[in-house]
Amino acid sequence: MSKKKLKILLSGGGTGGHIFPAVAIADGLKEKFPNAEFLFVGAKGRMEMEKVPQSGYKIVGLWISGIQRKLDVRNFSFPFKLISSLWKASRIVRNFKPDVAIGTGGYASGPLLYIASGRRVPTLILEQNSYPGITNKLLAKKVNTICVSTPGMEKYFDKNKLVITGSPIRDRITNSKITHKEACEHFDLETNKPVMLIIGGSQGARGINIAVASNLKQLSQKGIQILWQTGVNYYDEAWRLVKEHSLEKTVFVHKFIMEMEIAYSACDFVISRAGAIALAEIVQMEKACIFIPLPTSAEDHQTKNALTLVDGNAALFLNEKDAEKNLFSLIEDVMLNENKKQELIKNIKKFKTTDATKNIVNEVIKLLN
Template sequence: MADPIRIMIAAGGTGGHVFPAIAIADAIREEQPGAAILFVGTRDRMEWKAVPQAGYEIAAIWISGFHRRLTLKNLLFPLKLLVSMWQSRHLVRSFRPDAMISCGGFASGPAGWVAARYGIPLFLQEQNSYPGVTNRKLASSAQLIFTAFEDAAKWFPEQKVRHEGNPVRKSLVSDVRDPEVRSEAFNHFGFDPGRPVLLVMGGSGGAKSINEAMFRHLETLHDSLGFQIIWQCGKHYLADVKERRNSSGNTPADYPDLRLYDFMDDVSKAWAAADLVVSRAGATTCAELMATGKAGILVPSPWVAGDHQTHNARALSDRGAAVLIKDEDLDEQLADTLSELIGDSSRRNEIEKKAAAMARPDAAASIARQILDHITKASARKKKPGNHNQTRTTTA
């Protein structure tokens, strides 16, 4: 019996890197149920919780991001980089992967670089319209580079790029348009199916400007416009949001149609219930917006590297698939924009159609098949008569 295929996946830091990586792993397991899959990440970021919850093993390396301004943490970066390279070397030698998939984030740099040096086929999955520095650095060593946005192709070697879209969880793609699933979602939140639902998200860490705008306009949105609201404010902001609500003289009873969360591990029910979405423009959120065909207002974070969220948002808004509001304009424009969209069903439907038209619901499956096909062909080449290099490379 042939040995099971062994895949190492490096991803971490934010949900934008982690969730596409998990979607690819799920797709590989569907194609090859016996595949051995090992994630590489960091202990202090969300992958350490999200990956085991998805049913996969994860190993840690000691790495963090390099701050673009002078900080004391940067003094440790060279040491962390050296240690993470040694740890990655140990993981590659012990796990002996047939392929390494880099989905960006802190861990992808050392793990991807070491795998390539050991002759392990390297594949990149880039979620953003403007690629992150890690994947740009690894591009020359990659076999194939899977992009989510067509705009990202210009940053990579043309012959390696495959525009596949951003992988999203299969359940999200298949379920949210099901009327029964939508009905179950309304029951889950205790909402009235006859009234509109607004989903508000600030990314995995929350967004202060979105939270501030929601505070300013909450009474208008909840009472005047009649929205039922699912508000994911971020774990760092939840206590403050509750305290400010209560100190203003309001209690949960004053907003009976508000559901407040720090973070939702499974956001599929929220997507199923939503009629309108307000969110940051992270890669995963944009992909889910397209996959679910929802009308969204995207508010790019001005604090991310390379301003990549603005690039993501423009990739949709320029095609009429979303509305873009700048972070500094949100407080002024939020309520009016939502009022216009909920009152103009034809415009909202047009945005939904254009968002759905940009979706690549089979992205994860297509990426998985191409990686597995590459492994199969590489294995066949090794087994040709006269080729004695039939074992996995484990020495530099």
């Protein structure tokens, strides 16, 4: 590897499950190569355009969106967006001259990694789910290295390119030293009452939000404090319900929680979707959890993700269609039963993996040599 200043190109976006692993990888590489120059590429109007700069990195946007799986009028603009994005990605690669390009999934990573690999830039993609996304499936034949979280992915990818690395988690979560007391004080929570954290993914989850809303009063009557990440679309409705039931002192509503390491430290248990990054963080933080998978996820991969923990008696599972009716009883029976909750925590510790970010950084270094 030459001593010239390294230039590292990254793309991952659309959801936190693509963005935050990319940031974690960048942080890991920055630690190894403090003088390296980083550039992220995202999709205009998507959350990465806000979250990546908040993490301290420069980002440029492509005019790109996903193709709808069903017949949809929005698909008519897709060819034009793709051509525009390929053209801009070509300019970015030509002008930035990256030493390596890394994709963690999402709309923008497709055009960027396609162009980079075509220009013989060493390329690496990360697939964290048990079923690969469309972008990564299309890129798999062109890239040099494919990092995955779990075994068994050779049925989708060339086994000679596969490396099982685990799911990278932001350093601020893995290295968090904040105490439960400090975390509760940060969110104005009482330390002597149970705290339920609701994280329906970075964009919120309508099914989870509705289930929580339907049980809001019962949960509060049980003395449960609720730290609720609603996403943008349900935020106003959640606040309306909180005010209607006069629950401002026990229910704390946020569109998005940036300081997730503090939220995890504050909570006693979690209600969550079952995306790969959510699973990895919940395991890392050793939290009892009820997973309510997104029923429309590709090949039902969120259910498959969740069942890896559920089958080991390390988490609980609810179908979204049953959540409104059964959420409260499951919380009451298990999460408010200290022995049962501790059993979940004991078992989830068995699923902890270490050094996922370091493993991926090492694969990047191999490409640079």
